[in-house]
Amino acid sequence: MGATMSKNTCADDFSHYSVMASECIDGLNIDPCGTYCDLTLGGGGHSGLIAERLTSGRLICVDTDITAIKAASKRLERFSDRITYVNDNFRNIDAILQSAGVDEIDGALIDLGVSSFQLDCAERGFSYMQDAPLDMRMNTSDPVSAYNIVNELSEEELKKIIYTYGEENFASSIARRIVKERQSAPIQTTLQLVDVIKSAMPAKAKIGGHHPAKRTFQAIRIAVNSELEIIEPTLRAIVSRLSKNGRLCVITFHSLEDRIVKQTFASLSSGCTCPANFPVCVCGKTPKVKAVNKKPILPSDEELQENPRSRSAKLRIAEKL
Ligand SMILES: C[S@@+](CC[C@H](N)C(=O)[O-])C[C@H]1O[C@@H](n2cnc3c(N)ncnc32)[C@H](O)[C@@H]1O
Secondary structure, three states: OOOOOOOOOOOOOOOOOOOOHHHHHHHHOOOOOOEEEEOOOOOOHHHHHHHOOOOOOEEEEEEOOHHHHHHHHHHOHHHOOOEEEEEOOHHHHHHHHHHOOOOOEEEEEEEOOOOHHHHHOHHHOOOOOOOOEOOOOOOOOOOOOHHHHHHHOOHHHHHHHHHHHHOOOOHHHHHHHHHHHHHHOOOOEHHHHHHHHHHOOOHHHHOOOOOOOHHHHHHHHHHHOOOOOOHHHHHHHHHHHEEEEEEEEEEEOOHHHHHHHHHHHHHHHOOOOOOOOOOOOOOOOOOOEEEOOOOOEOOOHHHHHHOHHHOOOEEEEEEEO
16 A cells, blocks of 8 residues: 555545655655655655755656656646656656756655555456456556456466465465356456455455455555565666765565565665685675664654544665775
């Protein structure tokens, strides 16, 4: 789950709630003349807060979803003198910076996952609460949608995705049921899929707790958007572009994402990896960053009350050495 709270379903100008906004702004330690990247623009909440702190500085706002770019650029019109919008996947950070003519940045923010705007917009097919064609693409020009994953992968592949990306205990029976159901006709919509998932789960697993389809939907969404495999290379690419003392803030929404961020920051913070009995270092590895906080920052009680959707959020901050 992502960061923005939308009230107007699929509307152009949506209101929003940016997760841990002041913690991110403090974390970025903004230099008014610096160059910053918001790699997950969404509703533009964090971007607006960064932009209003810039004087001669510059902000590059990236989102893979063109509707986010259109809505946020309207919302942030008053900062158009300092913002460059890029409709691209943040995995292409090097190419994005190169075409913006930027070598070095002073800070970057990544607020992972889908926005509430995307989630609440029924026709995008992210929600297990509203009926829509199976889609779940953040970039609607991408070739693979949830329909392809659900109707075209083998039972083994589906099981692996649902188990690995959804941490769903009933992955085997859900995958088996999906494959059985689609033999008569393709599974077309979100609520059709919800029924199939429910029918594959024992009654007691459906009482209380999360919605029975939550984990499977998360898994399929992660697979559709290749969400996990792009995190580590992107973090490394950003760190190599950060200026000395530049900060990278990353907000995650589930343990799979957070583990990758934590491990990547740990690896970038560590030095020589030569065996202890080597007389001199031959690997040449030196720490690139230091963690700003030992533990991840969590939303305050006040924020949790105002925006319950932030409950699983964690913010990690690294500083370039
Ligand atoms: C949680 S929302 C960001 C909300 C934003 N921080 C705010 O304050 O409104 C995540 C946004 O990142 C975008 N996104 C997710 N993965 C992306 C990727 N790999 N590249 C570019 N944008 C991505 C989504 O389309 C979505 O709009």
